[in-house]
Structures are given as structure tokens and as C-alpha cells.
Amino acid sequence: MYPNDGFRELERQECLRLLAQVPVGRIVHTRQALPAVLPVNFCLDGDGAVLLRTSAASELVRAVDGVVVAFEADEVDSAAHAGWSVVVTGSARVVTDPAEHARLVRTGPRSWVPSPEEVFIRIEPELVTGRELVGGRSLYGVDLAH
Amino acid sequence: MYPNDGFRELERQECLRLLAQVPVGRIVHTRQALPAVLPVNFCLDGDGAVLLRTSAASELVRAVDGVVVAFEADEVDSAAHAGWSVVVTGSARVVTDPAEHARLVRTGPRSWVPSPEEVFIRIEPELVTGRELVGGRSLYGVDLAH
Numbered sequence: 299m300y301p302n303d304g305f306r307e308l309e310r311q312e313c314l315r316l317l318a319q320v321p322v323g324r325i326v327h328t329r330q331a332l333p334a335v336l337p338v339n340f341c342l343d344g345d346g347a348v349l350l351r352t353s354a355a356s357e358l359v360r361a362v363d364g365v366v367v368a369f370e371a372d373e374v375d376s377a378a379h380a381g382w383s384v385v386v387t388g389s390a391r392v393v394t395d396p397a398e399h400a401r402l403v404r405t406g407p408r409s410w411v412p413s414p415e416e417v418f419i420r421i422e423p424e425l426v427t428g429r430e431l432v433g434g435r436s437l438y439g440v441d442l443a444h
Numbered sequence: 445m446y447p448n449d450g451f452r453e454l455e456r457q458e459c460l461r462l463l464a465q466v467p468v469g470r471i472v473h474t475r476q477a478l479p480a481v482l483p484v485n486f487c488l489d490g491d492g493a494v495l496l497r498t499s500a501a502s503e504l505v506r507a508v509d510g511v512v513v514a515f516e517a518d519e520v521d522s523a524a525h526a527g528w529s530v531v532v533t534g535s536a537r538v539v540t541d542p543a544e545h546a547r548l549v550r551t552g553p554r555s556w557v558p559s560p561e562e563v564f565i566r567i568e569p570e571l572v573t574g575r576e577l578v579g580g581r582s583l584y585g586v587d588l589a590h
Contacts, residue, residue, distance in 0.1 A: 324470065324481065326481050332514065332533055333514035335472050335481075335529075336529070337518045337520055368478065370470065374468045376467040376485065379556040379557075383482070383483045385481055387478055410525040431556065431557070
């Protein structure tokens with residue numbers, strides 16, 4: 299977070315509550331030594347881990363498996379100059395345990411682009427930070443998740 | 445871009461046209477050796493450079509001045525499973541030339557959280573890439589910018 303810049307820091311539970319209300323976030327990692335950003339649909343596991351579903355053959359899997367990544371989601375009302383942003387930073391790994399995979403097939407995110415062989419990527423919620431724009435004072439307190 | 449994953453790559457001009465239609469994107473950089481992501485309002489300069497406006501005292505300025513960053517914007521329709529994402533990768537620098545600063549005060553982005561001393565950050569459009577989700581075949585060709 300960047301203090302003293304017109305934003306209010308959000309608590310971890312507040313962050314997870316907001317994250318659970320949006321379908322799409324962005325996974326941030328490094329690709330060929332450059333920052334890479336990819337929007338993906340996701341859901342949260344019971345413990346706050348971010349769950350993605352993608353093709354086992356995707357470059358994303360090779361790029362993030364075993365790597366510390368950031369996962370960002372936000373909702374910004376550009377007319378009201380209000381919004382929030384949450385970032386989960388942690389290790390990403392492909393779910394290899396058959397029982398966990400089977401559970402996620404039932405309860406995890408759906409694929410927008412189904413492929414023959416899909417895997418789940420789990421991002422551990424090691425660091426969960428968030429900020430709410432409070433520059434729009436008149437809107438302070440409005441539930442920005444709606 | 446990640447080929448063969450259900451997305452269509454976008455041409456540079458197509459990317460810049462889409463970027464020009466959204467008010468908010470996300471600047472991606474490294475902070476304390478971890479990936480950092482920050483939503484910001486922006487506009488494009490005539491040459492496709494991304495222009496941000498922030499407090500001269502902000503940590504963002506110290507974090508990105510002179511650094512290669514990624515700037516991402518997207519529009520995703522989670523109901524239609526359709527959307528686009530554009531990433532501009534290039535060097536970020538604080539605009540120090542008085543004439544350029546004066547021009548940007550007139551024509552550049554407005555601050556959502558005005559501060560006494562503001563600076564403009566310019567991200568050079570060294571690499572401009574984009575992708576459109578074409579998994580939702582029935583929506584292929586729809587103008588996703590609306």
C-alpha cells in the first residue's frame with residue numbers, strides 16, 4: 299500500500315469479502331524478465347486462496363507454477379472517483395493431489411475457454427492487502443462492492 | 445501473449461484504440477522485491493504513451509521513475525465470457541520538462557485525489573500487446589469496448 303495518498307487501507311477480512319464478490323482478477327508475474335499481467339476468472343477457496351482453472355498446456359501454468367505471484371482485483375467507479383483494489387501475494391502452484399483436484403472440479407472456478415485437459419492453480423493468500431479510494435469524501439462509506 | 449489458449453492477439457493500433465476508451469488501468473511494478481499492482485486513471489498521449497498524474501510525494505513516483513513497468517487495462521464481460529486486455533510495457537519516467545508539464549496540465553489526466561504538488565508519469569509504449577477472448581464464439585465480432 300502507499301500511505302498518505304488519499305487511500306484507506308483495508309483489513310484482510312475486508313479484502314477477502316470484496317474479492318469474493320467479483321468474478322475476474324489479474325494474475326501478475328514475470329515473463330521473459332518483463333512484468334506480465336493476465337485477466338482471469340477465479341474463485342476463492344475456503345481459506346482465502348485464489349483458485350484459477352486453465353489448460354494444462356497453457357504457458358500460464360509454466361510461467362507461474364512454484365512462483366510467487368500477485369493476484370489483483372478491483373472495482374472502480376470512474377464517474378464517482380471511488381473504488382477498491384485488493385492484491386493477494388503468494389506462491390502459485392498447480393493442484394496435483396487427485397482428491398483436491400476432484401473437489402475443485404466440483405466446487406472450483408469454471409473455464410471460460412474449456413480445454414481437453416485442465417488444471418487448477420492455487421495462489422496461497424500469504425499477503426492480502428487492499429485499499430479503498432477515499433478521495434471522493436462524499437462517497438465515503440458507500441459499499442463500493444456494489 | 446499466450447498463444448493457443450482461446451484468445452486472439454490484437455494489433456498495436458487496435459490495442460491503443462481500446463486503451464483510449466477506458467479511464468482506468470493498472471500499473472505493475474516491483475516493490476520490495478514483490479510484484480505490485482495499482483489501479484490508476486490515465487490517458488494516452490498522441491504517441492500512445494500512457495500518462496498518469498499523481499502526488500510528487502507519492503511512493504508510486506519513487507517506485508517507478510526510471511523503471512520498466514507494465515500498464516494493463518481491460519474490459520471483461522463475465523456474463524458473456526468475452527473481453528479484451530491490453531498491456532503497455534515500457535520505461536516510466538516523471539515528466540520534468542516545464543513546457544511538457546505545462547502542456548499536460550492542460551491536456552493530461554485529471555487527479556482523482558488532488559494534492560498540492562502533482563507530477564505526470566509517462567510510460568513509453570515500447571511494447572504494446574493485447575488479446576481478445578474469442579472463446580465466446582457467439583460474441584465474436586461484438587465491439588467489446590462497449
